[in-house]
Amino acid sequence: MSEVLALDCVVIGGGVVGLAVARELAIAGREVVLLEAEPLTGSITSSRNSEVIHAGLYYPTGSLKAELCVSGKRKLYDYCRERHIPHKRCGKLVVASNEAEVAYLEKLLKQAEANGVDDCRLIDSAGLTRLEPHITGFAALVSPSTGIIDSHSMMEAYIADIEAHGGSIALNSPVLGGEFLADAVRLSIGGRDPVEIEAKLVVNAAGLSAWTISEGMIGLDRKTLPQRHYAKGCYFSLAGRAPAERLIYPVPEPGGLGVHLTLDLAGQARFGPDVEWVETIDYDIDPRRSDKFYGAIRRYWPNLPDGALQPAYSGMRPKVVGPNGGGAGDFIIQGHEMTGHPAYAALYGIESPGLTASMAIAERVKSLSLG
Numbered sequence: 001m002s003e004v005l006a007l008d009c010v011v012i013g014g015g016v017v018g019l020a021v022a023r024e025l026a027i028a029g030r031e032v033v034l035l036e037a038e039p040l041t042g043s044i045t046s047s048r049n050s051e052v053i054h055a056g057l058y059y060p061t062g063s064l065k066a067e068l069c070v071s072g073k074r075k076l077y078d079y080c081r082e083r084h085i086p087h088k089r090c091g092k093l094v095v096a097s098n099e100a101e102v103a104y105l106e107k108l109l110k111q112a113e114a115n116g117v118d119d120c121r122l123i124d125s126a127g128l129t130r131l132e133p134h135i136t137g138f139a140a141l142v143s144p145s146t147g148i149i150d151s152h153s154m155m156e157a158y159i160a161d162i163e164a165h166g167g168s169i170a171l172n173s174p175v176l177g178g179e180f181l182a183d184a185v186r187l188s189i190g191g192r193d194p195v196e197i198e199a200k201l202v203v204n205a206a207g208l209s210a211w212t213i214s215e216g217m218i219g220l221d222r223k224t225l226p227q228r229h230y231a232k233g234c235y236f237s238l239a240g241r242a243p244a245e246r247l248i249y250p251v252p253e254p255g256g257l258g259v260h261l262t263l264d265l266a267g268q269a270r271f272g273p274d275v276e277w278v279e280t281i282d283y284d285i286d287p288r289r290s291d292k293f294y295g296a297i298r299r300y301w302p303n304l305p306d307g308a309l310q311p312a313y314s315g316m317r318p319k320v321v322g323p324n325g326g327g328a329g330d331f332i333i334q335g336h337e338m339t340g341h342p343a344y345a346a347l348y349g350i351e352s353p354g355l356t357a358s359m360a361i362a363e364r365v366k367s368l369s370l371g
Helices: 016-027 064-083 099-114 125-131 151-164 207-215 287-297 354-367
Strands: 005-012 032-035 092-096 121-124 139-143 147-149 168-170 175-180 185-189 195-204 229-238 247-249 260-263 269-272 276-278 309-319 332-334 344-348
Touching: 005 016, 016 032, 016 151, 016 195, 016 354, 064 147, 064 151, 064 354, 092 099, 092 125, 099 121, 099 139, 121 125, 125 139, 147 151, 151 168, 195 207, 207 309, 207 344, 229 287, 269 287, 269 309, 287 309, 332 354, 344 354
Parallel strands: 005 032, 005 195, 032 168, 092 247, 195 344
Antiparallel strands: 092 139, 121 139, 175 185, 185 195, 229 269, 229 276, 229 309, 247 260, 260 269, 332 344
């Protein structure tokens, strides 16, 4: 090992949230180094999602998910326009497939309004047919401010901002362990050129690995770590033309928002994710899972042809509440009051709508009394 390298601010994790945090701190004048264990930024959870800009409909009022999704959505749309990031405010429909589910849509409309999402409305079956002739249902909730984004272009813009404000990104730099010192955090960094560093501020934004990073910190009270659960979601792509111009969501299921129709910016349709609670991280897709996809999709698109779905990709959600807790759970953003150290902040359970909320999450981290 070489001598200890003294740094101002270190962000662990180069996914969309880690990049957003590093960007915000760099713009605020901190000298920032972002450590990413993989050869590329954004190659794990951030590259395995629906690329949806969420409106903020579902989350409990007063939760971090609700607050940061709604404010993050506004910031993200503004940022996309300023930086010419490919995106589309295509809107979405939450579809009630039977009369009993209409009551859920009415409840969801009130939830959206309580969260500050004031552009939603309910439509009946005829209104649904006028908007999307191939989609069927008893009623639907229209969310005009839901959109889609090229997440890779978004992350490239974050990286450009980090570097423009003097920050740097170290790839292939896994954090092997750490130790709380009096007013700094010492980290052991692996990779081709292992190094020991001491930082005045360390922000653990490592996503799926956030728990492992914290568990490796000597001096951290393990009681500060929330529960850790993994929810795996598979996506299947559609062979042929998309049946809708908007995103189509069913009434949610425990742990997720149901098998929904999403679109990429080229108009290609994919469906997912489903929810499978797992103990370990893997991204294999069992083609037989498509059997349940056909049934779920035909609740709102009855004319889905047999054999039209092909396995696309899968993603993992880091969750702080398991299936027995209903699969919900909020973002957890810990400053020094919760981690017990003035130089250490940690983020857990940053799943959907983490991409949408990323800039607002970063602002929240910056506002903490840190380092």
